[in-house]
Amino acid sequence: MSVLIYAENVDGKFKKYAFEAVSYGASLAGKLGTDAIALSIGEVAEEELLSLGKYGAGKIISIADSRLDILENAAYTKVIAEVAGKVDVKVVVFASNNTGKALAPRVSVALHAGFVGNAMSLPLEVEPLMFKKMVFNGKAIGYIKLKSEKAVLTLARNSFGIHESPKDAAVETMEIALDDSLFAVKLKDRHKITGKILLTDAEVVVSGGRGMKSADNWGPLEEFAEVLGAATACSRPVSDEGWRPHEEHTGQTGKIIAPNVYFALGISGAVQHVAGVSGSKIIVAVNTDKEAPIFEVADYGIVGDVMKVLPQLIEAAKELKEG
């Protein structure tokens, strides 16, 4: 039996969320009294592959096939399901990101395994497996039990964290025969966002709402974000108005994020907005209206005008970072 963790690489490197998934898978394997095996697909250097051992993977299976340079869901599913068969899998773990959401449900059907989307805990019970997961956009928590032998889950971002438990890991390369008929998409164009902190990766997020008043007022917000090394975000009306790019829109119909701290500046805190940020560890609100619903979910708050508060925050943050 084993726990298999899909460790996604981006241009040959693993990111934080892959380490989180491996950390989680290793703890889960510990609970089940079995081994944690990481699976990497694509060209990744040996040394990088071995870095997964630091988070508890005893074995790293590496599959490189140039046709897999593009995420073709059916082909990836075939690869993961075959590997799962070879290692007698009990649970397959994915990070809950674009890739995990694309693959995990397909793999669950291929393995006839019960699926848990956005798990937020290690199993609370092992026989049968039971996990905690977010439901109703964070308005409640569900305790979901497996009725199948095997399980496939996606791990909610930042819900477990990165934990080191070094293992002497070994890399095993494998080949899986893939029929050309599994490949259907052709890449026409790829655009990488570089040199910018990605909203979904960020530990600190500074977000502005309609209370910012106009597109011209974003200078101080951006400065504050820069001092903190934060990503910037916004509410839906702000991106609808074109004050900010659509990639920044968070909420039920935008990005779902879970940073360590989320600054909601001039955001009322409508349920649809909060649905996208309720996984944040700490929420900070600045709003002129002390009755604004954002204060019901915020941990820290300032009742006041954001344009007067921001310069003070920037100054204090600068002192902190330079101090």
Next chain:
Amino acid sequence: MKILVLISNVPDTTTKVKFGDGNKELDVSGVQWIINPWDELALTRALELKESSGGKIEKVSVITAGSKVVEPTLRKALAIGADDAIRVDVEARDAYEVSAALAEAVKDENFDLILAGIESSDYNNSAVGGMLSEFLSMPSISSVTSVEQEDEGFSVKREIEGGTEVLAINQPFVAIVQKGIAINPRIPSMRGIMMARKKPLVVKEVSAVGALTEFDHFELPAPKGKVTLVDADNAKELIRLLHEDAKVI
């Protein structure tokens, strides 16, 4: 060409969530049901594609797996502009059961494009679109932000980790869509509502497959502690608290 849009019937997003039967299920009394917001946008895009296809796309169908209570939601989809609707008659208990039922209902229908939303706002699974494509052995593209008709197939834009890709595809596939697919959802017009009454809504029976998961119980999150307020003239104190107490910056 024919397009199918999957419709998930969910409680209105402003619903105050309560549970009944010893916290074992959602208390649906007083709940307003809506088309899952992503599916509303998917349907909007499907109709736009049909209208601009010069007759190449003949039909947009919608489908929901559920009991009779989902029919008003399907009627709303018809009022928005779908040509016909299918209700797959199962009270499915998990995404696996939903997807298996949908797959059985559409496997002989040869849709050229199937659109699913990225996530239902009830159980937040992000599962059904991917599962259905595996059941049907169809290609799937997820996190899709735009679909355009092109030559013999479609041009699809999707988000990947750290960027975006534009893909071409020339065979039937499942697109799992998210923000960007359409901007404003279409709403039913008076005429649309009148016409919807005459459009076909067929009910399909399928064999039972059984769920692979079940909810043991639900709970509401512990109420948040009271917010710690900092004086607006002393905003610097906030940074100190975040650094020293909360330890997040």
